[in-house]
Amino acid sequence: xxxxxxxxxxxxxxxxxxxxxxxxxxxxxxxxxxxxxxxxxxxxxxxxxxxxxxxxxxxxxxxxxxxxxxxxxxxxxxxxxxxxxxxxxxxxxxxxxxxxxxxxxxxxxxxxxxxxxxxxxxxxxxxxxxxxxxxxxxxxxxxxxxxxxxxxxxxxxxxxxxxxxxxxxxxxxxxxxxxxxxxxxxxxxxxxxxxxxxxxxx
Amino acid sequence: xxxxxxxxxxxxxxxxxxxxxxxxxxxxxxxxxxxxxxxxxxxxxxxxxxxxxxxxxxxxxxxxxxxxxxxxxxxxxxxxxxxxxxxxxxxxxxxxxxxxxxxxxxxxxxxxxxxxxxxxxxxxxxxxxxxxxxxxxxxxxxxxxxxxxxxxxxxxxxxxxxxxxxxxxxxxxxxxxxxxxxxxxxxxxxxxxxxxxxxxxx
Numbered sequence: 001x002x003x004x005x006x007x008x009x010x011x012x013x014x015x016x017x018x019x020x021x022x023x024x025x026x027x028x029x030x031x032x033x034x035x036x037x038x039x040x041x042x043x044x045x046x047x048x049x050x051x052x053x054x055x056x057x058x059x060x061x062x063x064x065x066x067x068x069x070x071x072x073x074x075x076x077x078x079x080x081x082x083x084x085x086x087x088x089x090x091x092x093x094x095x096x097x098x099x100x101x102x103x104x105x106x107x108x109x110x111x112x113x114x115x116x117x118x119x120x121x122x123x124x125x126x127x128x129x130x131x132x133x134x135x136x137x138x139x140x141x142x143x144x145x146x147x148x149x150x151x152x153x154x155x156x157x158x159x160x161x162x163x164x165x166x167x168x169x170x171x172x173x174x175x176x177x178x179x180x181x182x183x184x185x186x187x188x189x190x191x192x193x194x195x196x197x198x199x200x201x202x
Numbered sequence: 203x204x205x206x207x208x209x210x211x212x213x214x215x216x217x218x219x220x221x222x223x224x225x226x227x228x229x230x231x232x233x234x235x236x237x238x239x240x241x242x243x244x245x246x247x248x249x250x251x252x253x254x255x256x257x258x259x260x261x262x263x264x265x266x267x268x269x270x271x272x273x274x275x276x277x278x279x280x281x282x283x284x285x286x287x288x289x290x291x292x293x294x295x296x297x298x299x300x301x302x303x304x305x306x307x308x309x310x311x312x313x314x315x316x317x318x319x320x321x322x323x324x325x326x327x328x329x330x331x332x333x334x335x336x337x338x339x340x341x342x343x344x345x346x347x348x349x350x351x352x353x354x355x356x357x358x359x360x361x362x363x364x365x366x367x368x369x370x371x372x373x374x375x376x377x378x379x380x381x382x383x384x385x386x387x388x389x390x391x392x393x394x395x396x397x398x399x400x401x402x403x404x
Contacts, residue, residue: 065361068375096294096301096323097344097374097396103302104346104370121298142299144306146348146370159267168306168348172299173270194299 002102003093004029007120009197010089017087021077023069026090027051041076042069070102071109078111085114092119107146107190125193130184133193135176140196142172143183150189156181166191204304205295206231209322211399212291219289223279225271228292229253243278244271272304273311280313287316294321309348309392327395332386335395337378342398344374345385352391358383368393 004026005011014020014033022030024042028051037057040047044061052059062072070091077083091102106115106126117124125133135141141157148165156178161171163186176195185191206228207213216222216235224232226244230253239259242249246263254261264274272293279285293304308317308328319326327335337343343359350367358380363373365388378397387393 065375066372068371071371092298094323095342095398096305096321096326097342097346097398099298100302100305100346100396101344101371101374103298108369108371119298121296124298140297140299142303144299144302167310169270169273169303169310170268172303173267194302196297196299 002091002099003120004032005089005118005120010118010120013087013089013118019083021073021086022057023073025069027055027057029090030055041073043072068098068101071105074109074111077113083113085116088115088117089119091117103192104146106192107144110188110190122197123195125195127183127185127191127193128188130182131193132180132182133195135179135181135195137176137179139176140198141174141176141181142194142196143174144168144171144192144194145189147187147189149187150191151186152191153184154181204293204300205322206234207291207320207322212320212322215289215291215320221285223275223288224259225275227271229257229259231292232257243275245274270300270303273307276311276313279315285315287318290317290319291321293319305394306348309346309394312390312392324396324398327397329385329387329393329395330390332384333395334382334384335397337381337383337397339378339381341378342400343376343378343383344396344398345376346370346373346394346396347391349389349391351389352393353388354393355386355388356383 014035020035020037022037022040024044025046027037027040028048030037036055039058039060041060043063044059064072092099115126143166145166151163151165152161153163154161156176158175158177216237222237222239224239224242226246227248229239229242230250232239238257241260241262243262245265246261266274294301317328345368347368353365353367354363355365356363358378360377360379385395
């Protein structure tokens, strides 16, 4: 439901991937890469039938009006694959409601694998408990959480959080002061961290 | 903090506007329109000084690290101008953290004036109590709310809500079945409604 990435970094991630799971209509854009999806998951209503005939990808059709294709794929992964980390690309851009809904769903749902989201403009990390993140000095960073009971402590950010609660807009103007920052959480409630990659040339 | 609109509809709104309030750096892009801002609000650190010299706009400098320029402008309007409705453009696009933070701030903050947000891809309404919205049949519609105590009832949508609570991702795949929909709320907690304008040619 997002735009297919244009920048080198997300495209490189596809090319380097060990295993590719593709949500429905995104399969139509896979020809832009050197890879084929291992699995295509969704209600499969958006895939070009010509494409489906020509690929070796396994297809998994999941009908469920309450979840979009992204959440169908995540739930399927959680149930069927033992995986340590997944990297998600192409879930932002195009429709703003899908961008908002896709990103927000990580604020509510917990998965046992690590998740990172790479976009054409930056990088979302979903944090639980504690994380060290490599940054560059001066890099813009924003934090998001829906639960004000969550308490956050940071190291290496210009505007320090010390056991503070945040919401979805009041922690969006921070800046890295070190090449590495740490974020510690008090509760097992997801916090989204976004690093803006303004200096990336491609 | 967003991208300046490219499509005709948001640009037409600027040209038709009675009164234009511009957030900081957006003033640099106003030359793309036939209008000048009446007021420029923000910390004024992003405006081209050459531009500032040549315009008649009043400038209001507000230093406050806890609010971004959008919220500074909204708070200034609430305090200083008697206005019934404002239309906001240019707050999405570019940095995804700003898009998310800007949109989300309307889920927390209440203003006495009506607010609509027009983007290049759609239209956000901030609903309180009750609203009738003109739609086209088949138009994709998404609803967002941060407070699960809020109860929502809709008329004219394919997937009806009847005194239901929603969150930030589970009400994003709805469709208008009539040329007019109504949304009624039980509590005075903002609900964001997004209409995707896929059929707009420009």
